[in-house]
Amino acid sequence: MSETSLIRDVSDTALWVAHYRAEESARPDAMFHDPLAARLVGDRGPAIAKSFGRISRHSAWSIVTRTVMIDDYLREAVANGVDAVLNLGAGLDTRPYRLELPPTFPWVEVDLPHLIEFKEQTLRDQMPRCRLQRVGVNLADARERRAFLASVLPDSHRVLVLTEGVVPYLTQAQVGELAEELKLQSRFAFWIAEYYAPHVYPYLRRIGHSNRMRNAPFQFFPPDWLVFFAQHGWLKHDIRYGLDVGERFNRRSPLNWFARLFLRYSAEARERLRKGSGYMLMTPRD
Helix, strand or coil: CCHHHCCCCHHHHHHHHHHHHHHHHCCCCCCCCCCCHHHHHCCHHHHHHHHCCCHHHHHHHHHHHHHHHHHHHHHHHHHCCCCEEEEECCCCCCHHHHCCCCCCCEEEEEECHHHHHHHHHHCCCCCCCCEEEEEECCCCCHHHHHHHHHHCCCCCCCEEEECCCCHHHCCHHHHHHHHHHHHHCCCEEEEEEEEECHHHHHHHHHHHCCHHHCCCCCCCCCCCHHHHHHHCCEEEEEEEEHHHHHHHCCCCCCCCHHHHHHHHCCHHHHHHHHCCEEEEEEEECC
């Protein structure tokens, strides 16, 4: 297989993400520590990252800052009364092992059966900090997905749904269906997902439709991200931006020198860049 097609399908992006989390965890100034990422990533994760060349710097920065944003959201949500987490498309995430969580707190991870099996085997000697359950579900199968969402976590009342690195790979029709199905379950009180402003779409299309991503292309480009979710039952409660996380940890975005010079003299351009991408916390529309 050529270097430009190391990602065989969307589940391989989990290895890519785990590689960057393992790299970050090894830094002396790490924004977070994910000690299990290196165990999960294997040899293919670093190879996938290397195949992206210079773009890899931007991917690494984006994944590291989004990890911090989501960690913060989750800590605050648990402290404020969320009584369960449902992680759809969980990939190789290890938050149940590294976040401070109540021992009885329910956390459900969902992904393709082969990925769930790999994770179960690789982490079989590790003890999560909460009540962790993993379920193999093909979320692309509408009937299977609907049956699962209707039955999961029946004893919880304020569930937070997490879809990290999931939405961009879906079509608008698929995201709309998922949003409406989540809205039907009254116990799903919050949803964490990506946010992108339309002015960054050209960059995402270049990356997401490159030869490197041809087996897992980005597909979700609504005219307005927030309007789309509102139309399908979910309203923005909060948005956090990667650039703010970078400033907090003194970790600058890997822009070239020309872009930095331009931004230095344009407050409008800086604000446009800052609000280009992040993660948002949504609540159901009444």
